[in-house]
Each structure stands twice: as C-alpha cells, then as structure tokens.
Amino acid sequence: MYGNQYQNNSAPPVREGEEIDVRIEAVGEKGDGIAKKDGFVLFVPNTKAGDEVRIKITRVLAKVGFAEKIGDAEKKIEASRSSKPAEPEFDPQKELDSEDFGDEPADADPGDEPDSDEEAPEKE
Numbered sequence: 751m752y753g754n755q756y757q758n759n760s761a762p763p764v765r766e767g768e769e770i771d772v773r774i775e776a777v778g779e780k781g782d783g784i785a786k787k788d789g790f791v792l793f794v795p796n797t798k799a800g801d802e803v804r805i806k807i808t809r810v811l812a813k814v815g816f817a818e819k820i821g822d823a824e825k826k827i828e829a830s831r832s833s834k835p836a837e838p839e840f841d842p843q844k845e846l847d848s849e850d851f852g853d854e855p856a857d858a859d860p861g862d863e864p865d866s867d868e869e870a871p872e873k874e
Contacts, residue, residue: 763788764807771823774801802827
C-alpha cells in the first residue's frame with residue numbers, strides 16, 4: 751500500500767543482533783513498547799510511547815520482531831509516515847444516531863422535560 755510499509759511476502763527489514771535507533775510509537779496490551787522499522791512491528795519491553803531508544807534485535811519472526819533497549823537513541827529520530835497517530839474514523843451512522851448535545855444528563859429519559867421553577871399552564 752505505502753512505499754515504506756513492510757510487506758509480509760518480503761524479507762523483514764531487520765536481522766537478529768542488529769542495533770538500530772527507533773521511536774516508540776505506542777504501548778501494547780502487555781505493556782511492551784511498539785516501534786516500527788519500515789512498517790515492520792518491533793516489541794520493546796521497558797519503554798513507553800515517545801521514547802527514542804537504541805535497541806538490539808533479539809528475535810525476528812515472519813510478521814513481528816522483538817528487541818531489547820540498550821540505551822538512548824544516538825541521534826534524533828525523524829518522524830515517519832507510519833509514526834503519525836491514526837486519526838479516528840468518521841462514522842456517519844454513529845453521528846446521525848447521536849442526539850446528545852450536552853444539554854441533558856446521559857441518564858435522563860428522553861421523554862422527560864427539564865425541571866423548571868415555573869409550572870407550565872395546564873392544557874384543557
């Protein structure tokens with residue numbers, strides 16, 4: 751899809767034992783930092799989002815790799831296309847179904863009228 755995205759049918763862009771500088775883009779479910787090298791996902795324990803670190807690749811699988819932090823990045827990491835945070839997708843159906851304008855509490859019954867100090871005149 752993108753020129754710098756890792757394609758599963760090509761060789762991974764990293765090798766075991768290689769040392770590289772990366773920016774940790776996110777944190778995974780198990781708490782490991784997630785970095786990317788040319789779109790290839792690398793899990794790095796003991797890091798947090800935004801860290802710029804030097805890592806040593808410890809294991810390379812077909813779709814992901816694992817690395818250990820060996821220090822701070824030796825040079826400033828340039829932002830790549832893949833490191834930009836994903837923008838939330840616009841869901842028109844969700845937007846059309848929403849009638850919450852912030853006027854009423856979320857637990858209010860839609861049929862209830864707001865309380866008022868003045869009583870409404872009775873209709874006959």
